[in-house]
Amino acid sequence: MNEYTLPIVFGxxxxxxxxxxxxxxxxxxxxxxxxxxxxxxxxxxxxAGLGTVAGPAIMxxxxxxxxxxxxxxxxFREVRNMERNTLTELDxxxxxxxxxxxxxxxxxxxxxxxxxxxxxxxxxxxxxxIFNIWAGLIAAIIAVIIxxxxxxxxxxxxxxxxxxxxxxxxxxxxYVDNIYIMNIGLPERQKEVIRYGMxxxxxxxxMNARSTIANLGQRQAVLHDLSTALGVYRDSGTPALVPxxxxxxxxxxxxxxxxxxxxxxxxxxxxxxxxxxxxNAIRMPSEKKSNEGSGAQ
Amino acid sequence: MILEKFVLAAITTNPxxxxxxxAVFHCDSKEEMEKVAANLxxxxxxxxxxxxxxLYIIVKH
Numbered sequence: 129m130n131e132y133t134l135p136i137v138f139g140x141x142x143x144x145x146x147x148x149x150x151x152x153x154x155x156x157x158x159x160x161x162x163x164x165x166x167x168x169x170x171x172x173x174x175x176a177g178l179g180t181v182a183g184p185a186i187m188x189x190x191x192x193x194x195x196x197x198x199x200x201x202x203x204f205r206e207v208r209n210m211e212r213n214t215l216t217e218l219d220x221x222x223x224x225x226x227x228x229x230x231x232x233x234x235x236x237x238x239x240x241x242x243x244x245x246x247x248x249x250x251x252x253x254x255x256x257x258i259f260n261i262w263a264g265l266i267a268a269i270i271a272v273i274i275x276x277x278x279x280x281x282x283x284x285x286x287x288x289x290x291x292x293x294x295x296x297x298x299x300x301x302x303y304v305d306n307i308y309i310m311n312i313g314l315p316e317r318q319k320e321v322i323r324y325g326m327x328x329x330x331x332x333x334x335m336n337a338r339s340t341i342a343n344l345g346q347r348q349a350v351l352h353d354l355s356t357a358l359g360v361y362r363d364s365g366t367p368a369l370v371p372x373x374x375x376x377x378x379x380x381x382x383x384x385x386x387x388x389x390x391x392x393x394x395x396x397x398x399x400x401x402x403x404x405x406x407x408n409a410i411r412m413p414s415e416k417k418s419n420e421g422s423g424a425q
Numbered sequence: 426m427i428l429e430k431f432v433l434a435a436i437t438t439n440p441x442x443x444x445x446x447x448a449v450f451h452c453d454s455k456e457e458m459e460k461v462a463a464n465l466x467x468x469x470x471x472x473x474x475x476x477x478x479x480l481y482i483i484v485k486h
Contacts, residue, residue: 300475313475368472
């Protein structure tokens, strides 16, 4: 046992705990159950180790040891691949698929959480080494709070207004408000759709939101989350009962049509509001400086 | 090969509206047409769309 043993143990413990803290299982069903969790906690432990040893390396003036962290980058890019591959494989067996954009978002979240663990471990070990264990603990708490802030992205509820709208038929065309969803020919199917179907209108609050919810991946994420939370009235071989989201080209509103098992309007609105705005779907046309000269790139 | 957006069959009660190049099912009444369309929808994994009162098509999406 030397002077670094305790700080290293402390850093690893804090890092692993912060990964546990960031590990969420909710209605979206990730990181799934026991074995999925073990993988993420184990990788969190490795990340904590990598972050922790950087502290003593700095103390010993072994600056080349910091390059060790590059190992972490490649290691955790692998985590992202693993998560992406698994979810892509499983997506074809979902009744309402997640979509590639959502999967990529989840994969990015897992990779970045490991980097947050490295950051937490590094900061708390350094504080322990430079000051004392109490400083280490305070640094750990601050780092966890920062991590928590960084890991939570925006929600759809922040950028759109959600309104319930009874779906209706005009001839064979199914409409939610004035948005055309699809053509359903069989009267029997139409009755089913009216009986079980629910329609929602997502009204964007600004131009940025308008572009974001226009993204097909973002719309698929809404349908998936809604179908996971409320159940879905469909089976394989019933493509007419697929939930759909279509856009009004005039004002950018999106009409969502779903067939849930449980027709609970309040809950459905809450679920739609809680759908994460996918990083890959976010568009910010307002950030574009259109006033720049035409030659400017 | 995966078929996408493809007309698999047409069901009609009007011989004049018979499309060419796809399987056509002639029916005598609207009820029969609906029944055939419902069966074909289940068999072919497609959606029955109503183009007009007397012409349904089954489309793979």
